[in-house]
Amino acid sequence: MNFTKNKTILVTGGTGFLGSYLLRYLVRAGYTRVRALRRATSHLDLVAEVADQIEWVEGDVLDVFSLEDAMQGVQQVYHSAAVVSFDGRDYTRMRQVNVEGTANVVNAALAANVEKLVHVSSIAALGRGKNQSVLTEESKWERSKHNSEYAISKYLAENEAWRGMVEGLNVAVVNPSVILGSGRWAEGTCKLFKMGWQQFPFYTKGTTGFVDVRDVARFIVQLMESEVTGERYILNGENLTYQTVMNEIAINLNKKPPTILIHSFLQQFAWRMEWLRSRLTATRPLVTRETAAASVRSYFYQNDKSRREFDFAYTPIQETIAETCRQLRKAAGEGFPAKVLPLI
Numbered sequence: 001m002n003f004t005k006n007k008t009i010l011v012t013g014g015t016g017f018l019g020s021y022l023l024r025y026l027v028r029a030g031y032t033r034v035r036a037l038r039r040a041t042s043h044l045d046l047v048a049e050v051a052d053q054i055e056w057v058e059g060d061v062l063d064v065f066s067l068e069d070a071m072q073g074v075q076q077v078y079h080s081a082a083v084v085s086f087d088g089r090d091y092t093r094m095r096q097v098n099v100e101g102t103a104n105v106v107n108a109a110l111a112a113n114v115e116k117l118v119h120v121s122s123i124a125a126l127g128r129g130k131n132q133s134v135l136t137e138e139s140k141w142e143r144s145k146h147n148s149e150y151a152i153s154k155y156l157a158e159n160e161a162w163r164g165m166v167e168g169l170n171v172a173v174v175n176p177s178v179i180l181g182s183g184r185w186a187e188g189t190c191k192l193f194k195m196g197w198q199q200f201p202f203y204t205k206g207t208t209g210f211v212d213v214r215d216v217a218r219f220i221v222q223l224m225e226s227e228v229t230g231e232r233y234i235l236n237g238e239n240l241t242y243q244t245v246m247n248e249i250a251i252n253l254n255k256k257p258p259t260i261l262i263h264s265f266l267q268q269f270a271w272r273m274e275w276l277r278s279r280l281t282a283t284r285p286l287v288t289r290e291t292a293a294a295s296v297r298s299y300f301y302q303n304d305k306s307r308r309e310f311d312f313a314y315t316p317i318q319e320t321i322a323e324t325c326r327q328l329r330k331a332a333g334e335g336f337p338a339k340v341l342p343l344i
Contacts, residue, residue, distance in 0.1 A: 177209025
């Protein structure tokens with residue numbers, strides 16, 4: 001495969017958190033034929049600085065006809081569109097977008113003879129078996145009560161990507177850990193910073209992986225430009241406890257760190273109280289049953305393969321948190337508009 005910068009690229013999920021950084025990296029790298037799929041209701045606040053350099057195509061991954069139109073003449077596809085939620089109200093749509101949507105993208109890419117597709121999966125797709133605490137690219141999915149609905153949807157979505165490879169499509173997959181960075185403060189992992197700002201009182205001793213959003217975007221561009229296909233890569237900056245991350249956020253925001261350790265009883269109490277608050281205020285819960293359960297368990301994700309095969313250096317999470325908190329403090333005085341970190 002000859003990877004030049006005059007190829008036509010399609011990005012799904014380009015107006016979302018990760019997708020917006022990806023579009024900015026592609027433009028900065030000199031790609032001039034970047035196309036992105038967006039819904040009519042999608043906001044362009046995260047891509048304002050490059051919006052006029054993107055060819056926008058109105059459509060949806062669940063709209064097969066619009067997807068087929070968007071795929072015409074495309075050589076490279078970055079599939080980052082997904083619903084990330086641990087709220088039961090979103091489960092049906094999450095399955096549709098993550099699984100059916102990925103199947104539609106794969107089918108359209110096959111029909112359009114696309115040269116290569118990079119699928120953005122998640123560490124959640126690796127599964128969380130009873131006896132699995134250290135996970136690598138070789139880890140096998142196990143059916144387990146510890147797997148969230150989101151994890152199941154991403155596992156099934158990744159299977160659709162691999163199915164495309166069997167049918168003749170060049171595919172590579174990335175499995176990012178918890179992605180941190182600036183974005184829309186009420187959405188996704190940006191809510192962790194908003195929780196720090198609001199001095200959310202609870203913390204846990206659980207551990208998971210964290211990665212800078214810019215590192216994920218940088219890596220998948222390198223992966224697309226490489227000759228690599230048929231491989232997956234865990235993208236993880238550091239394995240840290242939730243307490244460490246929330247304390248670091250609090251310090252950088254000059255706020256009081258969480259002081260109440262969540263044990264089994266408080267875990268159940270916390271998500272139920274948050275569920276009640278969300279219903280009374282007609283807002284999204286900051287903590288759900290799934291996030292509360294996940295936060296007290298510890299999983300460690302190895303990044304050796306990505307660092308070794310691409311000579312890739314990850315941004316220290318302490319730096320990511322500090323930069324993001326500086327932007328949140330500024331946003332707080334402006335009514336909390338969306339922010340994006342400067343590219344590295």
